[in-house]
Amino acid sequence: MIEVWTLFIRVIEALQFGFMRNALIAGVLISIACGIIGTFVVIKRIVFISGGIAHAAYGGIGLGYYLKTNPVLGAIVFSLAAAFGMGMVQRKTRQRTDTIIGVMWAIGMALGIILVDLTEGYKADLMSYLFGSILAVPGSDLWVMLALDLVIVALVASFYKELLAVSFDETFAMVENVPVDTIYVILLCMIALTVVMLMRVVGLIMVIALLTIPAAISGHFVKDMRKMMTLASILGVIFTTTGLWLSYFLNLTSGATIILVAGSTYLLSLAVKPLTRQRHVVNEAGGR
Amino acid sequence: MIRLEPQHRADKRREVISIEHLWAGYDQEAVLKDINLSVRELDFIGLIGPNGGGKTTLLKVLLGLLQPTQGKVRVMGKSIREGRRYIGYVPQSVEFDQDFPIKVWDVVRMGRLGRRRLLQRYTAEDDEIVMEAVQSVDMLNLLDRPIGALSGGQRQRVYIARALATEPEILLLDEPMSSVDPQVSNNVYELLRQLNERITILMVTHDMSVISSYVKTVGCLNRRLFYHGGKQITPDMLEAAYQCPIDLIAHGVSHRVFPEHMPPTNAKDPQRATEPPKTLSAPASGEWSH
Numbered sequence: 001m002i003e004v005w006t007l008f009i010r011v012i013e014a015l016q017f018g019f020m021r022n023a024l025i026a027g028v029l030i031s032i033a034c035g036i037i038g039t040f041v042v043i044k045r046i047v048f049i050s051g052g053i054a055h056a057a058y059g060g061i062g063l064g065y066y067l068k069t070n071p072v073l074g075a076i077v078f079s080l081a082a083a084f085g086m087g088m089v090q091r092k093t094r095q096r097t098d099t100i101i102g103v104m105w106a107i108g109m110a111l112g113i114i115l116v117d118l119t120e121g122y123k124a125d126l127m128s129y130l131f132g133s134i135l136a137v138p139g140s141d142l143w144v145m146l147a148l149d150l151v152i153v154a155l156v157a158s159f160y161k162e163l164l165a166v167s168f169d170e171t172f173a174m175v176e177n178v179p180v181d182t183i184y185v186i187l188l189c190m191i192a193l194t195v196v197m198l199m200r201v202v203g204l205i206m207v208i209a210l211l212t213i214p215a216a217i218s219g220h221f222v223k224d225m226r227k228m229m230t231l232a233s234i235l236g237v238i239f240t241t242t243g244l245w246l247s248y249f250l251n252l253t254s255g256a257t258i259i260l261v262a263g264s265t266y267l268l269s270l271a272v273k274p275l276t277r278q279r280h281v282v283n284e285a286g287g288r
Numbered sequence: 289m290i291r292l293e294p295q296h297r298a299d300k301r302r303e304v305i306s307i308e309h310l311w312a313g314y315d316q317e318a319v320l321k322d323i324n325l326s327v328r329e330l331d332f333i334g335l336i337g338p339n340g341g342g343k344t345t346l347l348k349v350l351l352g353l354l355q356p357t358q359g360k361v362r363v364m365g366k367s368i369r370e371g372r373r374y375i376g377y378v379p380q381s382v383e384f385d386q387d388f389p390i391k392v393w394d395v396v397r398m399g400r401l402g403r404r405r406l407l408q409r410y411t412a413e414d415d416e417i418v419m420e421a422v423q424s425v426d427m428l429n430l431l432d433r434p435i436g437a438l439s440g441g442q443r444q445r446v447y448i449a450r451a452l453a454t455e456p457e458i459l460l461l462d463e464p465m466s467s468v469d470p471q472v473s474n475n476v477y478e479l480l481r482q483l484n485e486r487i488t489i490l491m492v493t494h495d496m497s498v499i500s501s502y503v504k505t506v507g508c509l510n511r512r513l514f515y516h517g518g519k520q521i522t523p524d525m526l527e528a529a530y531q532c533p534i535d536l537i538a539h540g541v542s543h544r545v546f547p548e549h550m551p552p553t554n555a556k557d558p559q560r561a562t563e564p565p566k567t568l569s570a571p572a573s574g575e576w577s578h
Contacts, residue, residue: 043388077300165398168390174375176371176402176454177350182520223434229388 012250022142023134027240029145030197033095033152035233037194038215039225040187044167045213049086053188054195054207056108061129062115071129075199079192082108087188091181108122132203132255134244142201149195155190159183164225202255213262214239217269239265301328304458304488305350310351310359318357319345323513332484334503335492341510347462349375350365353448365459373402376451378461379514381443386436390447396422399453419451425479441472448479459489477502
């Protein structure tokens, strides 16, 4: 009992710190984007291209350092460019698109590293872009995250029927005169923006985990795209909050702790999944 | 090789698809060579042919997914881009993600996409049409089922309902029963026969036994199209299409696709056509390969 009380006191203490409050709010804000966009990444099976966009964004970080501007701006530009480039390659060429995307992924990262090499002086915060530092998110970034969330929610709500159709059956959507390429590029750009948001929290290297894991778990339990997005967002909030507190009390890297919490829940849900499947089959048999 | 022009029947029915001297293919290779076909209102045409014979390519051209290299294709007298909204497309259901989070209702409602622009929501009228489509394939009780929880035959019905929701003049089916067992596929073909009372149907398939009992006319497609506007597949059509003699099974179906007393090995010698029919040799599943 006393231990619980001490824990409670320490939580209250932690909440006195602005950085802790910011971190918790950031966790909620990114979880919304993650849940919505991650659902598309998972059901449309574009995990690889999303990983490519995330890693290519490092080129923008390098450029930001080199030009002495905000690296986040560089990351936005680079990830959007990577989204366009990789999307075009995937749609328009008949080459082995996964190879080309892999090459662009590597070039983006290499470019970032070289640009950082060429930059004179002390490179503050460099590691935080790679491995995340949710505890260092400034209040101004929270407003940017909120704005990006609103953009994503507005876009998905506006193009919901097209996004669903393009994800489920692209050929049919095309026959129905849906501008399939445009919708796909919009989706990739939303992924790029989400990547930039996540970069502050878990770092570019682990972005893909937070983008896919909540949606993947959610997909095990619900069979409706809207519900899948909602549940994935809620799971995201749980993972970031739990991971954050664990990292605070155990003095561990926050990004990696969040990913481990999410990852172990995913493995657990894989183990539980066959049980729910079976129940479903029984229901079906009973229904006839 | 024997070239057979499609028979121009004295037909008063409206022409819904016209294909003239169509060539199409990928890169430099022509998959379809000089295809001519006239589909008329309320036709029910089954096209058979070997794998790689161009069945899917022909569908792609008709759906506007592949630009022909030569020739003219009109759908309802219009260009493909304009005309394809009169086509209801029913895809193969082989490649399919069991876990995709979507319910029957939402799949069928996709049929209304072509009628609604970007940023426009579905209307109550759309819902009504979707409801009718679902009812006509007898799936009302499964509206809320996730698509992954359906059997192959049920899923095919959902795809047909989605095509019907586009309010089509023509149904285009790609290997509709490739993943469905025969009992179920007969039900679905029966459904197609009912639909054919008001909708024109063009179907490509491997499945000859069903072709025989449900379609009105049959063609063979192997790079070139052999179509007489008739019900029977003649030995010379088959030989021309498959480029080797092939016998057909006609097990237990009411119509033979293959005329009796005419073994294909003697196809060019009608005098010897009194021999008892030789059947069997093609695999029963309808998988055609040499």
